Amino acid sequence: MYRIDPDRIDLVEAFKSQPFGPHAAEVKRMLNRLRWGSMQDRLVLVCVERHRRWVLGRLSGRRDRPIELDRSAQFTNLAQAEWEIFKRRWQQHTGRSLAGRVTEPAYDSSLGAARR
Amino acid sequence: MKQIVGYCDRWSAQPGDTIRVMVSTYGPKRFQAGLVRVICGDDRPLGPGFKEQPVAVPWQGEYPGRTQTNPTGSYVRVPASDSLTRISSFTVQTWVFATTPHQGRQALIAKWDRARSEGFALSIGADGASEIRVGDGAGAVASLSSGVPLLAERWYRLTASYDAASGRLALEQCPQFKLPGQASRVESRTGPMHALGACSLPLTMAALPDPTGDRWASDYFNGKLDSPRLAAHALDAASLADALSSGQPPSELLVGWWDFALDMRGDGVTDRSGYGNHGETINLPSRACKGWNWDGSQHDWRVAPHQYGAIHFHDDDLSDAGWSPDITFTVPQTWRSAVYAIKLEAGDDVTYLPLFVRPPADTATSPLALLASTATYLAYANSRITLHVDFAEIRRGHVLAYDAEEAFLQEHGEIGLSTYDTHSDGSGVRYSSRLRPILTTGLRTRVWNFNADTHLIAWLEHLGLAFDVITDEDLEREGLALLSRYRTVITGTHPEYWSTKMWSALAAYQQTSGRFMYLGGNGFYWRAAFHPTRAGVLEIRRCGAAAKYWDEEPGEYHLAFTGELGGLWRRCGQPPQTLVGIGTRATGFDRSSYYRFTAAANDARAAFMLEGISTQERLGDFGSIGGGASGLEIDAADFALGTPPHALIIASSEQHSPDMMFAPEEILFQHSMMSGEDNPQVRADVVFYETVGGGAVFAVGSIAWCASLAHDDYRNNVARLMANVLRRFLSPEPFVFRPGAEWREPPHASRAIPASVRLPGAAGGS
Numbered sequence: 001m002y003r004i005d006p007d008r009i010d011l012v013e014a015f016k017s018q019p020f021g022p023h024a025a026e027v028k029r030m031l032n033r034l035r036w037g038s039m040q041d042r043l044v045l046v047c048v049e050r051h052r053r054w055v056l057g058r059l060s061g062r063r064d065r066p067i068e069l070d071r072s073a074q075f076t077n078l079a080q081a082e083w084e085i086f087k088r089r090w091q092q093h094t095g096r097s098l099a100g101r102v103t104e105p106a107y108d109s110s111l112g113a114a115r116r
Numbered sequence: 117m118k119q120i121v122g123y124c125d126r127w128s129a130q131p132g133d134t135i136r137v138m139v140s141t142y143g144p145k146r147f148q149a150g151l152v153r154v155i156c157g158d159d160r161p162l163g164p165g166f167k168e169q170p171v172a173v174p175w176q177g178e179y180p181g182r183t184q185t186n187p188t189g190s191y192v193r194v195p196a197s198d199s200l201t202r203i204s205s206f207t208v209q210t211w212v213f214a215t216t217p218h219q220g221r222q223a224l225i226a227k228w229d230r231a232r233s234e235g236f237a238l239s240i241g242a243d244g245a246s247e248i249r250v251g252d253g254a255g256a257v258a259s260l261s262s263g264v265p266l267l268a269e270r271w272y273r274l275t276a277s278y279d280a281a282s283g284r285l286a287l288e289q290c291p292q293f294k295l296p297g298q299a300s301r302v303e304s305r306t307g308p309m310h311a312l313g314a315c316s317l318p319l320t321m322a323a324l325p326d327p328t329g330d331r332w333a334s335d336y337f338n339g340k341l342d343s344p345r346l347a348a349h350a351l352d353a354a355s356l357a358d359a360l361s362s363g364q365p366p367s368e369l370l371v372g373w374w375d376f377a378l379d380m381r382g383d384g385v386t387d388r389s390g391y392g393n394h395g396e397t398i399n400l401p402s403r404a405c406k407g408w409n410w411d412g413s414q415h416d417w418r419v420a421p422h423q424y425g426a427i428h429f430h431d432d433d434l435s436d437a438g439w440s441p442d443i444t445f446t447v448p449q450t451w452r453s454a455v456y457a458i459k460l461e462a463g464d465d466v467t468y469l470p471l472f473v474r475p476p477a478d479t480a481t482s483p484l485a486l487l488a489s490t491a492t493y494l495a496y497a498n499s500r501i502t503l504h505v506d507f508a509e510i511r512r513g514h515v516l517a518y519d520a521e522e523a524f525l526q527e528h529g530e531i532g533l534s535t536y537d538t539h540s541d542g543s544g545v546r547y548s549s550r551l552r553p554i555l556t557t558g559l560r561t562r563v564w565n566f567n568a569d570t571h572l573i574a575w576l577e578h579l580g581l582a583f584d585v586i587t588d589e590d591l592e593r594e595g596l597a598l599l600s601r602y603r604t605v606i607t608g609t610h611p612e613y614w615s616t617k618m619w620s621a622l623a624a625y626q627q628t629s630g631r632f633m634y635l636g637g638n639g640f641y642w643r644a645a646f647h648p649t650r651a652g653v654l655e656i657r658r659c660g661a662a663a664k665y666w667d668e669e670p671g672e673y674h675l676a677f678t679g680e681l682g683g684l685w686r687r688c689g690q691p692p693q694t695l696v697g698i699g700t701r702a703t704g705f706d707r708s709s710y711y712r713f714t715a716a717a718n719d720a721r722a723a724f725m726l727e728g729i730s731t732q733e734r735l736g737d738f739g740s741i742g743g744g745a746s747g748l749e750i751d752a753a754d755f756a757l758g759t760p761p762h763a764l765i766i767a768s769s770e771q772h773s774p775d776m777m778f779a780p781e782e783i784l785f786q787h788s789m790m791s792g793e794d795n796p797q798v799r800a801d802v803v804f805y806e807t808v809g810g811g812a813v814f815a816v817g818s819i820a821w822c823a824s825l826a827h828d829d830y831r832n833n834v835a836r837l838m839a840n841v842l843r844r845f846l847s848p849e850p851f852v853f854r855p856g857a858e859w860r861e862p863p864h865a866s867r868a869i870p871a872s873v874r875l876p877g878a879a880g881g882s
Contacts, residue, residue, distance in 0.1 A: 022773060028774060032510055035510050038506050039504065042516075045516065045518065050519070050560070054517060067518070067526055078517065081515065082514060110161070114740055115514070115742070
């Protein structure tokens with residue numbers, strides 16, 4: 001089965017440059033691997049100020065339980081949030097942090113706005 | 117976060133109708149209410165711009181807030197009667213198929229007064245084993261457990277008896293298929309208690325009466341019951357079986373002989389004992405379910421109803437929240453037909469409840485009608501796909517970002533599920549009711565279904581075209597007579613769910629000069645049925661190959677409300693291509709694409725559509741959903757599936773993403789050409805054709821289409837094409853088609869060959 005190569009920083013850079021795609025096949029494969037999994041402990045975003053501000057959340061995988069919010073991780077930009085969650089998942093899957101290995105991006109706030 | 121929700125007792129109304137508005141607040145002590153006319157509910161920064169028009173109403177103002185509760189959980193209630201109340205000795209028997217036997221105490225059949233510990237209750241105990249309790253209402257209570265936990269999703273026959281004369285209590289647990297250690301027969305003496313209390317509460321099945329609680333009942337059961345019986349004598353299972361073997365037990369034996377195979381289309385529960393202890397189902401448990409004796413020989417409950425004598429109960433079923441109204445008003449004669457919304461504000465939250473106001477009875481006030489897809493709104497009501505489905509993020513192509521509505525739905529299961537969800541026991545949700553708060557049909561919510569349809573309303577307003585509003589429920593009730601008042605009928609972005617009556621009415625409309633514009637995608641997909649007597653309740657059976665989030669139970673593919681085969685219209689032998697020229701081809705939610713005009717766009721028959729547009733342009737290479745007019749769920753023509761042979765495919769989309777993938781019914785056997793990145797059959801088609809009597813059909817094949825209308829302040833080729841078509845469709849000049857060279861020979865390819873395995877240009881291809 002496909003495993004993410006922790007040395008493929010080129011894939012990380014490719015994702016970082018276009019967090020909402022379109023993605024090359026290799027990047028897409030990496031993203032699918034990071035996104036595949038159950039709802040339990042899944043990182044999500046919860047909008048706290050409509051179209052303006054989102055908070056990092058974690059699902060419990062159980063019904064009727066509030067989404068656990070991490071109010072220390074707030075975003076005014078969906079692309080920035082996507083990048084933050086990507087970094088966390090990358091570390092979880094590969095065991096290696098991206099800190100110091102890639103530069104932090106600066107996204108335009110309109111990126112990702114054409115979603116419903 | 118949501119602080120106020122509500123619902124109206126109607127979605128569709130006409131002048132003179134009375135509307136009741138039910139409201140619940142979560143925190144705020146007061147709320148504001150008013151009315152707006154809906155123009156555009158999409159408040160995204162890249163959207164067309166939110167626009168509502170306040171309407172002055174005498175009832176607008178401030179109201180006291182309160183939190184209203186939802187009585188979820190289905191059960192059967194049989195009113196108290198002399199024959200039920202006076203029993204002392206008894207035998208109670210039922211077949212049971214528990215789906216969550218280890219989820220705590222669950223009542224099966226009870227006539228039990230919790231406050232007085234009086235009566236009897238056959239239940240599943242906290243340990244998962246069957247148990248019987250009796251109480252005399254004077255402090256004496258006895259219970260008996262089989263001691264053997266029930267296995268999930270296995271049929272057992274349970275028989276419990278109590279002999280008041282001897283105080284003997286007995287319980288037998290008998291599995292349908294013998295498994296080691298599953299059978300049990302226990303017996304005990306109750307000691308000094310020799311009289312069963314004359315509980316005056318109704319008899320219940322699948323819950324215990326709890327008149328003082330918020331939900332009236334408690335101890336809800338998940339699973340199926342079949343053939344419940346109650347005798348006014350203490351018998352063992354063998355004696356009871358002997359007495360019933362004739363098919364008609366002695367009248368003095370049974371006081372309750374409930375046959376769930378009768379009245380399966382509605383809420384009734386029939387007692388065949390002769391004592392008239394008929395009951396009713398509460399909160400729409402699932403009917404027409406396989407019983408203990410289903411042998412696999414029949415799959416249509418109408419052919420062998422005796423094999424479908426089970427009801428499947430769920431602790432999260434909900435048909436009518438039953439809230440007390442906060443506002444009541446009558447629709448004035450002065451209101452024009454339009455989409456309105458009751459605007460509720462509390463704290464820093466706002467909620468909109470849609471109200472589709474029709475013209476006065478039996479009239480039309482415009483030659484144009486917008487058919488609001490209320491059946492689809494209902495099927496999706498309170499959908500929790502993105503909260504429950506593990507692959508939701510993969511399908512979206514980005515991290516799941518929840519709005520306030522979704523965060524509320526995650527916490528408030530009590531407001532009921534959608535037909536996209538599963539019950540707490542894992543079985544699929546078949547029914548949806550609008551008599552409860554629905555968070556997926558508001559303005560300023562996710563742009564899908566109702567809110568996406570407001571893009572179309574905004575465009576009509578921009579054009580200054582008057583239109584009437586009608587709904588699916590109106591079409592279900594009034595049929596062709598409703599449509600025939602209009603020269604042109606248009607849909608919204610996603611008319612997915614169609615009952616047979618709706619389908620037949622539209623087919624007839626097209627045969628009688630009607631003009632029809634299908635302005636979305638994934639339309640005419642699932643066969644649905646409305647409840648025969650309850651307004652605003654829809655049924656779906658998710659069977660066969662289809663895009664779906666749960667799979668129907670084998671043997672239960674037929675709708676309870678009508679008896680018809682459920683599933684896709686395509687699988688029922690009536691593909692959408694026969695009705696509107698196109699049908700679902702693919703779905704993908706990460707980004708949208710554009711259309712390219714085909715050679716057929718140069719056909720003289722299409723000239724009216726293309727005034728002011730160059731066929732060299734890309735069509736819809738823009739839009740506020742995914743950046744293109746072809747996206748989300750897309751439809752294509754298919755002559756093998758019934759696209760009329762003279763249909764013009766004037767444009768087809770291309771360059772879709774790898775996440776735009778064939779719908780399951782378009783796949784025979786998997787291969788590597790499944791997505792829009794590789795396979796040119798993954799596309800949407802824009803189709804036009806003339807019908808008889810001067811009518812015509814125009815279809816665009818994409819849910820994202822209407823999100824392109826407002827691009828560049830409506831100065832774009834999607835809006836231009838639409839305006840050209842609509843103005844021509846509203847003209848009295850008939851459309852005429854004279855068969856000639858354009859008439860395409862019907863293909864010889866089998867309908868069974870789906871698009872994913874058909875090469876472009878091959879017979880039957882498109």
